[in-house]
Amino acid sequence: MSKSEAIARWWNQGRNRALLFQVLLILGTVLFFFLIGANALGNLEQQGITSGFAFLSQKAGFGIIQTLVSYNESSTYARTFLVGLLNTILISVLGIICATVLGFLVGVARLSSNWLIAKLAAIYIEIFRNLPLLLQVFFWYFAVLRALPLPRNSLHIGNWFFLNIRGIYIPRPLPEQGFALLGMIFLMSIAGVCALKIYARKYQEKTGTELPILSASLAIFIIPSAITWFATGRPLYWELPSLQGLNFKGGMVVIPELAALLLALTVYTSSLIAEIVRSGILSVSHAQTEAARSLGLPQRKILRLVVIPQAMRVMIPQMTSQYLNLVKNSSLATAIGYPDLVSVFAGTSLNQTGQAIEIIAMTMAVYLTINLTISWLMNQYNARVLLQEQ
């Protein structure tokens, strides 16, 4: 067999040929991006624009109103990035939780046999899913702001809760000595509750009797922690907010930008989730409900044990999309001054340094990473609730 024959033979095998083309495609793509990158860098240099990531270690020099990690005007741009990132994650996580809870409630209400509740839910859904989100953000922000009093005339409960145009002020817990012990005891009681639950399920599988675990878990939750709480001399100091000069000092504050953005994202996304919940529940055959009822299960358990688990299979992929949208939509923060990643990093930092390519690339990478993570988690969950066919 000559050499050319060998090549021809290799070539005539479909798998080999496919492999070759795939390798060529990958090489082509890599080359393409490499050349684009090189071209961009060349152009930047030619135009006298500084490039690279050196700016990250420079001093940022501007303030941010809400930071989850310590930050001040002399922190670096890398720190700014972290602050923005955490603020984006905060609003996304809060938004996803609130929108899911509210969406479920509204979705179930939409199917209620009570005419009034079902219609109210329908009106809620139609209004909020049809209005542009940016409009809703503005509406909540400026409506919330206008309705609230100035700091000097704050609405308050005692001297520990204040509500005014600058935000909601509540006491800040400051842990003292002995608090770590309390935390450990608390974690242990959570473990205890989990163990009890597993035992109860096994017991039910064996004997068919349900154990009354609710009161027992509550006891495990509360009693050890309460004893430690008093034994360590209540190791938590509450710092109260108080009006000093122009504004409130001390305590914790929920800024109105966060409140408004959270409201807008929650309300908008929940109206979409409600429809997903409705479609999920309707997709479960009515025979399932009837079968469960004939077993003598109460209505609440039918929903929780029979309908919802089956509805989940339909809902999860769509819910994933809504979560991803919520994360992306959180970047509307920049319109009302909530300091998210787009506002402080792709906004102020970009403008102060002029490093557009680097900063936009980093910002895109963040959203991509967050959303791929959410997708991955949801896919894991999806795989678990999938019908286990034999």
Place this chain on the structure above:
Amino acid sequence: MNKCAISIMVPLLLMMSVVPIIAGTLDEVKKRDTLVCGVSTGLPGFSSTDEKGHWKGLDVDGCRAIAAAVLGDAGKVKYVPLNAKERFTALQSGEVDVLVRGTTWTKHRDTSLGLNFAGVNYYDGQGFMVSKKLGIKSAKELDGGIFCVHAGTTSELNLADYFAKNNMKYEAIVFDTHDQAAKGFEAGRCDCLTADQSQLYALRTHLSKPYDAMILKDIISKEPLGPVVRQGDDAWFNVVRWSFFAMLNADELGVTSANVDAMRKRSVNPAIRRLVGLDGDKGQSLGLPDDWSYQIIKQVGNYAESFRRNVGSGSSLKIERGLNALWKDGGIQYAPPMR
């Protein structure tokens, strides 16, 4: 087989089509017969639209002057409203030919962004606007205050510097546009709106009760504002810079849009004869028509006219010339001679 060939060829072709931005802005503007000018998204007196949708203001006059010089018609401008965050990228990427948008000339911007500042059409400084109800007289009393700021401006940085220098604390709420910052201030979200003083005067006219707010005397920074072009295009840089200098020189020589025709016929003053394009090398060295400066003065007016009409006594802002008076009147506006 074919599919694979395409998937390799397409990226290669795309790659070849990625070419550097063309340097000759002047030629491009002439060919396009329109100037693309980056302005602010709406700041009364500097660049905002009137009821009929026409752009007006001191910065807009800067755009109009360039169009009058290059194309002979001050109306041939396409305005691109940009917020502070977008402005440099728009200029760097060639989306606009020139940026006349209250941009502070700083070392970093001049040296690291591939930009050149072509002059200073307004000398400004950062100030504070507060509600009269607060009873505050000086910026030193603003310790612990909350400030509304426009994102990505030098104001954001100066604020931090000023409070650090005076050992005071502050919080900043950062909005995307001037208008949103003013709205936040009006709603009471912040104690104080901070921006360049000229902008504060402009934004105050937008408040529902302008006279409930006052602008403090304190000025905490130098803000030389002026037109910006891309670095490395000297011919265009010269055109932009001298379009402005023509307006300043006309101001100094007393040539206005009203008397420029008469001056052109009768004046014996050599400086005026050079200014209106009768003597000297006229437009040749700039690559412009001979009557370029005449067209600016005729169609847009001199600096004093533009100032008065847009931000001075002839406008609702009523800003004094102050630093922006000519050098011979106690200000610092000074143009090199046209010769």
